[in-house]
Amino acid sequence: MRAALSPLCSVLALVAASVVAGACSSSEYAKTDDSDDDAEGDGDGLGTDGGEDDGIYPPDEDFPVEGQITGGITVELFGENADGERYPIKWDESGFDEWPFGPLFVASYSLNPDDGTAGRYAGTTVIDRPEMGTTEYELPVKLFEDGEVYVYAAIDMLGDGVIGTDDPRGVWPVAVNMTDGHVEAGVDMTVLAQAVDDVVCEGEMVQISGEALVTVDFWGGNISVMLMDAEGNGPVHVARADEVNSGVGATTDYVLDVCADYGEMQLISCWDSNLNGVFDPGDRWGVFSVDGQTNSNPVSVGNSNMSNYPVWMPLGDRPGVDIVPFVTLRGTVGSRDGLLSSLPSGSTVHVVALKYRPNTGFDPTQADIAFDIQSFDWSTLSGATGPLDWDLVVPSDSFVYLWAFADTDGDGMVNQSGEPVATGGGDENGRIPTGESGFGGIDLTLATVGG
Numbered sequence: 001m002r003a004a005l006s007p008l009c010s011v012l013a014l015v016a017a018s019v020v021a022g023a024c025s026s027s028e029y030a031k032t033d034d035s036d037d038d039a040e041g042d043g044d045g046l047g048t049d050g051g052e053d054d055g056i057y058p059p060d061e062d063f064p065v066e067g068q069i070t071g072g073i074t075v076e077l078f079g080e081n082a083d084g085e086r087y088p089i090k091w092d093e094s095g096f097d098e099w100p101f102g103p104l105f106v107a108s109y110s111l112n113p114d115d116g117t118a119g120r121y122a123g124t125t126v127i128d129r130p131e132m133g134t135t136e137y138e139l140p141v142k143l144f145e146d147g148e149v150y151v152y153a154a155i156d157m158l159g160d161g162v163i164g165t166d167d168p169r170g171v172w173p174v175a176v177n178m179t180d181g182h183v184e185a186g187v188d189m190t191v192l193a194q195a196v197d198d199v200v201c202e203g204e205m206v207q208i209s210g211e212a213l214v215t216v217d218f219w220g221g222n223i224s225v226m227l228m229d230a231e232g233n234g235p236v237h238v239a240r241a242d243e244v245n246s247g248v249g250a251t252t253d254y255v256l257d258v259c260a261d262y263g264e265m266q267l268i269s270c271w272d273s274n275l276n277g278v279f280d281p282g283d284r285w286g287v288f289s290v291d292g293q294t295n296s297n298p299v300s301v302g303n304s305n306m307s308n309y310p311v312w313m314p315l316g317d318r319p320g321v322d323i324v325p326f327v328t329l330r331g332t333v334g335s336r337d338g339l340l341s342s343l344p345s346g347s348t349v350h351v352v353a354l355k356y357r358p359n360t361g362f363d364p365t366q367a368d369i370a371f372d373i374q375s376f377d378w379s380t381l382s383g384a385t386g387p388l389d390w391d392l393v394v395p396s397d398s399f400v401y402l403w404a405f406a407d408t409d410g411d412g413m414v415n416q417s418g419e420p421v422a423t424g425g426g427d428e429n430g431r432i433p434t435g436e437s438g439f440g441g442i443d444l445t446l447a448t449v450g451g
Helices: none
Strands: 040-043 065-080 086-089 104-111 118-127 134-143 147-155 169-178 189-193 205-214 223-228 237-240 250-259 263-271 284-288 299-301 311-313 326-335 348-354 370-376 388-395 399-407 421-423 431-433 439-446
Touching (some): 104 134, 147 189, 205 263, 263 311, 326 399, 370 388
Parallel strands (some): 205 311, 326 439
Antiparallel strands (some): 065 086, 118 134, 205 250, 348 370, 399 431
16 A cells, blocks of 8 residues: 655755856846736646647636645755765754745646656646645646646746756645645645755856847737756756847847856747746747747857847757656565565555655655655565565656565564565665666565665
8 A cells, every 4th residue: 555655745956066067157037027926826837838829818818727736845954975865954953044946836737648758738826935845736737628736836046037957845645635725724744955055157258139029919928938958957057138028929138147168059049928927848849940930059159259049939859948847666575585465464555655764763644754665564565476576766866765565563663673674776775776767676675674
């Protein structure tokens, strides 16, 4: 059975000190002109993830199904020791007197029925100044019909107005069923965040400039142009474009200051079409294009200024900072000494994706220690004729401490003397990378240490 902790699943992306060697953030946080500095911004973000202009709707468009999701987002700070092992940092011991990052972005989305990837965005909200700890949120949801949505949160770590690929994020991995007028409360998420110093250019800077063009009806909102690395990670530089005229065929100019001598990079753009004050995957994205029809990336950034580089929106087959907030690890859990049914009567087995390396003697179901947990009680173990299947929702592009524990004395504590354990990934600490898409085939074999 799945333990109660399962829905409270945290997902993070470690904040890299540099996405590309010598990268810097020459960014400006973009807000809509009529937004208040202390306000929350809302947008339905109902565009599709592709670059076509169908499915683009103004934020005030009426939809047959409108509901709301509420909950709390807890931001936990962490550090890493010399061995790369993660450890928690309390806010009151962090040295921060106020919120040190950019805004907190919360979104709901549906899944593409064909491949299960993130599909249509059903609503977003932006919290400009979150609490140092837990922040309450209210998220509007708008759909064409009753259906399921998923929810995630992300921190604009650098305050550049862009929810990027390396920004920390958390997810509620259980689908929320939405009907018209429904309010789903208690959707709580946790985001792990590592504070790092701003990265600056080690050498000279150059400028990329050109025209930014919106080829569909433009109803307001900021436009930014940004530079990603060759694989689409980032952004490493962001600049807001000048004021845009409205209507179909809206245009403006931009100037983007970047570090020199990057080599091949991706030049992309975004229109904040849901008017929530940040550039997120639910907005309308574009790319550098010579003819306005095909992607002309990559661009080669050397030591000279680059002029006449037009970017077109919408254009391209996906958002410029596409985010996959979580992945799934799968495998089996068995026992080296025989069948799981041979464990002492009343035993419980837990498979856990932990945030930190486990201590001796702890309760694995505590809500603040694991990304996800799957538990098998005695009614399941006693009838097991072989290893049992498990699956856990975990951070994408990060790492977890994957362990299995047997609580054989029924006291609710595991990893005690004489109780069987197993680790994943071939690391004695159970540290295992999660990758971009997750994977299966992880066999955990319980054994007593020293046995």
